[in-house]
Amino acid sequence: MLQSKAFMKKTRRGQVVKVVREHYLRDDISCGAIFCQSCEKESACLSSSAPNILIVDTNVTLHHIDLLENNAIDDVVILSVVLEEVKNRNLSVYNRIRALCSNPMRRFFVFANEHHKDTFVKTMPGESPNDRNDRAIRSASLWYQKHLGQGPPILLLTNDIENKRKALQEGICTETVQSYVESLGRPELFDLVAQVCDSSLAEMDIEDSRPSKKKLIYPEHRPMSEITSGLQQRIFHQGKLRVNRYNPIEAYVNSESIDEEIIIYGRINMNRAFEGDVVAVELLPEDQWKEGNTLKLIEDEEDEVEEKVGLAPDSVDAAPTSLQAKPGDFGSKIGSRTCGRVVGIIKRNWHSYCGSLEPMPMPAGVGGAVNALFVASDRRIPKIRIQTRQLGNLLDKRILVAVDSWDISLRYPLGHYVKTIGDIGDRATESEVLMIENDINNRPFSEQVLACLPPLPWSVSQDDLKCNYREDIRHIRVFSVDPPGMYQIREANQMIEEFMLAANISVAEKILKHYPLCALLRRHPIPTPKMLEPLIRTAAAVGVKLDITSSKSLADSLDNALGNNDPYFNKLIRILATRCMTQAVYFSSGELTPPEYYHYGLAAALYTHFTSPIRRYADVIVHRLLAAALGLFKLPAVFHDKVQLNSLADNLNFRHRNAQMASRASVELHTLIYFRNRPTDAEARIVKIRSNGFIVFVPKFGIEGPVYLTPKAKDNNGEESCKNSADWIVDEEQQRISTRDGKRVYMVLDVVHVHIEVIEPQPNRSKLVLTLLK
Amino acid sequence: MVVGLSAAERRYLTDGIAQGLRNDGRGLYDFRAFSVELAIIPQANGSARVRLGATDVITSVKAELGRPQASRPSQGRVEINIECSSTAAPQFEGRGGEDLSLELSRALYRSLLCNNGTGPAIDLSALTVIEGKLCWNLFIDGLVLSSDGNLLDVLAIAVKAALSNTGIPKVEVTSAAAAEQEADFEISDNPDDFSGFDVSHVPVIITLTKVGRTYIVDATEEEESQMSSAISIAVNSAGHVCGITKRGGAGLDPSVLLDMISVAKEVSKSLLSTVDAEIMAAESRGDDQM
C-alpha cells in the first residue's frame, strides 16, 4: 500500500520547496510479542507473563528515560512515531532509548506503527502535527489491544491530560506515569519519576504551588519565533553558554554575530541557562556593563568567587588554551566588557550530574516524599531540587541526578534521583564520580566484544606461523624498561622515546602517501603571537628573552633560560610556555592542507600515533591504515566515508581530552585526600600576578592555586569589599604587585612560602587552600 | 508539422470544410471532447494534464519566493515556458521544437498577462508577501507530450486548470521591521495551510483556423496542414477579449477579422463552461482518492 507524504520545506537559501516522499504501508510488521500467534517472532521480546504491556508517549519517553532504564520497567512498546519525535527533540535520550531497545536483557520492542497498514494515520485537515502524532499513538495502542486480546493488558502511559481523555474515550487503558509507578508499590522507583512543571497536570505541581504565592523569579523565555527573528536582526546573539568554573554566577557566550565575548553576570541574567546550553543573548545597555561587579553578591550570597587549587598543567596536551584560561582569571575587570542576558534557550545541554544532597534534618514521619536540594560536584551546575522517599539513605551518598524542568517561579530547577554511586569521601566512590563527570565508560567489555577474542587458553597455532603478514620474533630477546627502581637507564629511556617518535613519523608519512585523503594524523597548531604574549611578558619581567620565530628557536631559548642557580627556574618557564599553546589533535588528512598538518610541539611536519595500539584507539586506526597501505588487508569502509571518519577523529579528540581531565581530577582528588589530615608548609613560586594576589606553583607537590593578599572580609551588608585596589598596586608590564608604601613587593617567579590545608566551606565539598606565610 | 496527405485527401478535407463538414464529423465551430486531470505532478504547487483528441499536454505551476521588481513593488511575477517534447513528434528533436515552443509561450503570455506582464487574468498583487521585499513568483511550465493540432487552446485550458489546482503555502513573516532588513519568514507547520487561486478571470483561447475561405475551431493536425492563416483570440468569462495573436503566413481581410472575433466570443461561452465543469469533476475525483 502506498501513501504519499508531501510537505513544504524552507531551504537554507530562503526558498520554499515542496517535498514529496513515498510512504509505504506494510502488512508484515511484527507486534513483537513472543506469544503472538500470527506475527513473525525473530525479534519478539514482549512476554506473556508481564503484568502489562506498556506503550509510552513521546513526552513520557523524553522525561522519564531514567525510569524506563530501571529494570523494574519492561515489556514496553516503543512506537516509531515516538522514536522519531524523541530523535528530533533530544538526541541523547534517543540514543538511550535505542540502547534499551537493542539490549537483549531488556524487553523493549520497536513497533514501526508509521509503516503498518492498520496503524498509520493520515493528517486530517486542520490537525496539528502534535495532535496527529498523539492520534497515531492511540491508534497503535488500540491496534495492540485488539491484536493481543488474549495477552497481558495494554497500558498507555501519558501525562498529557487531553491525550489521556481521548484515549479513555476510545477505550484504551491509560494511566499517568505517577499513578502507574504508585500502582507498582515500589517506593524506590518513585524517586526516578521526573518532576515536570506540566501545566496540564495540576496535581503534579510541587513546591509552593499556591497560586497566590507564585512569585516570578526569572523572566520568561521569549517565544522561538521572536528569537529567530531577533537573531536575524542581530538584536539577539546565539552561542554556547560557558559558566565560569570558579565563579558559577558568571558565564560567557561567544557568538559568531559579535566579535566580543559576552559576559552574563548573575543568575537572573543567566535566566535558567545551564553550562553548555545553546542560548540566545541580548546585550545589556552599555551603562549597565559597569555595574557587573556590584551585582554579583546581592543576588546569590552563598556562591563566592574563588579560584580553585589544582595541578599545574604538565604537558602540551594538558595546557588550557588562552581562551579557556581567561575565565579563570580572578579579579578580572568586568566593567569594561560587553554584558548581556539570556532571553531564550535554543538547545538544552541537560544531562545527569554527580553530587550530593545538601544536609538537612530528617523530617518527622516516615516514608513520605521529601524535597531536598542536590548540589552537583561540578560547581557550574546550579542546585537542583529533587523529591525523594529515601532521604535517610541518600544524605551521605554521592548520587546521580537528572534535570527535568526549570519554571520561572522556581529558584532552582527540578530534577529527579537517578542512582546512588556510593559513600561520600570514599575513594572508590569519588573516583567513580569523576569518571562519570568526564563521561568515561568503565564498564567491563560486553559479551559481544569479548566474543571477538580467540578462546583461552591461547597459544601460537600453525596457522599463525604460516600467516604471511606475521613474523615470529620469539627468538629475539625483548625486555621492558619500565620496572620500578630502574632510574639508571634514563638515557635508554630517552632513546626509546626518540625511536617512538621516529616510528610514528615514518608511519604518518607512509599512510599519507597511500591515502592522501583519509590518513589519520595528529597535529599541533602553531601558537599565534597573541597566545604567546603572556609568556613573553613574564619572561621579559625576569630578564629572559625568548625567540618565538619557530618552535625550534623557542625550544632553544627555553633551553637557555636557566636563571641563576635556580633549579626550578627553567621548569617554571617551560610550564608557562606549554599553557600558552593549544592542544594537539587528531584529524583526517583530507580535511586540511599540508601546511596545517604541522606538529608544533614536536617540530615535525607530519605526526601520528602508532606505537601503542593496546592502550590508544587512534593507534589501532593507524595500524589498519598501515596494514592496508602495505597491502595486507583491505581498507575498512569507514575510511571511504568522510563524514564517519571526521566524527571518528572528533570522538578521539573528545575522549582524549576527557581522559586527561579525568586523570587530572583523579590526581586532584588524591591530593585532597593526602592533605586532608596533613596541613603542610611549603615553598612556592609565583607564576602569575593578579589584582588581589597571585597564583603560585608548589613544585614539591605539583599543585597550583591562588594566594589572596587581601582577606575576603564581609562588610555589614554581607557584601564583600574589594579593597585591594586601595592597598596594592599591580604593574602588569613588570608582573609585580606591591603595597603603596613599597615595603612588600612580589614579582613573578619569586619564591614565597605557603601553608596548604583542606577546608570545607560548603558541606561535602572540600577544597585545598593556599595561604601566604610571612 | 509535416502531415503527409495525398492530393485526393487534401481535396476531400478542404472541400468538406467548405461545405461545413469535417473529416471527423464535427461541425465548423465544434470542439473535440477533452478531459482534465489535476495534481499529476506532486512536487509542483499546482498541475494539470489535459487531453483533447490525441493532443496531450501537462502544465505545472511552481511558486518561488523572490524580490518584487523595483517598478512594481506590490506585485509578483509570472513566467510561462512551454516545451514541445520530442515524444510528440520526431521534428521536435534537438532544437527542432524551439520555434514552436517560443511562439506558444509568447502567445499564452500575451493572452494571460499582456505584453507588459500586468494583464488582468491573474491577480498579481495577491502574490505579494511584503511590499517591496518579498513576493511569490509563478513559473508556469507546459509540456506537449503528444500533438494532434490546436496546441495553444489546449495549453490555455491546462494553464487555467493548473492555476485552479495551485496552492500557495502560507508564510508568516517574522521580521520585516526596518526598511533595510532582509525579510525573513516561517512556513506554517500545517501542510494543509494553503491559499488558493482565483482563476475566474483566466481566459480561454479560441483559435480560428482558416482553411480555404472558411474558418474552423479546434483544428486537427491534418486540418492545420491545410490552413492559410489562423487567429487566436483569448476571451474571459466576462466576454472580454484579452489578447489576439495572428499566426500563419497568408493575409487576412479586416472585415473577416471582426466576424471571427464574434464567433470566438460565442464559442468561448460554451468552452468556458465545459472547462469549469471538467475542472470541477477532476477536483471531486481527486477528493475521492483522499
Next chain:
Amino acid sequence: MALEFISPEGLRLDGRRPAEIRQLRANLGVIDKADGSATFEMGNTKVIAAVYGPHEVQNRSQQLLDQALVKCEYSMANFSTGDRRRKQKGDRRSVEISLVIRQSMEAAIMTHLLPRTQIDIFVHVLQADGGTRSACINAASLALADAGIPMRDIVASCASGYLNNTPLLDLNYLEDSGGGPDVTIALLPKLDKITLLQMDAKLPLEMFEKVFELGNKGCVAIANYMRNVLLENTKDLAFARGVVKV
C-alpha cells in the same frame, strides 16, 4: 549525525525493506501519433517514452546499409525536480544518458532485420525521484515492444546502492543523495546478458558483488513485471479486435 537510511528494525525511510523495489506502474500506447509509446513509473519517478519508426533515415549520410540506425534523445521536464530549473536540452548529462539508453537498446533490437531504416526513441522525464536512468530504459523497452520492433529480449533496468553497510535496491532520490555508491544495471533477462553497468563512487570488490547481485535480482523482477504488462496489453488488443472473447 548522519542520516539513518535503514532503521534497526530493517525498514528504509519510505518503509521498504532493503531488497524491495518501489511500486511499479506502466502503460502502453499513451501517445497516439507515435508508433510505440509507454509510461513507466518507479515510485515517484515517472518517465514517458515514444518510439517513431522504423522509418526512412532522415539524414541520408547516416544511413546504414546492413542495419537500422537507432537514435535516442533524453530530456527532463522543467517541473520534474523539486527545485524548478530550466532544463536545457543537450547538456552533457542528457547527452550521456541518451547514449547510455541507445546502447542498451541497440543490444536488444534486432537491427540487422531492418537495414536502411531509422528508429527514434524519445524519453522524457516527467518526475525525477532517483533511478531515472533505469526508468527511462524500462519505458523505452516497453515503447519499442509496443511499436512492434523485433527484439532479442526485453531490457530491464534497476539501480542498487550501498548505505549504512547494507545493499539497497532501487534507490530513491533521498537515498541516492546519501553519498553511497549507485550501481545502475540493465539486463537482458532471458539471455542473462548485461547491457549497461554504471557505478559512481568507490566500493570494495566484495561489497560490489553483493550490490551487483541485488541489482541483478531487481532487473529480473522488473522484467517479469514488464512481461506481464505486455501480456495484458496484448490480451486487451486481441480482445479489442475480436480475436479472443472473454
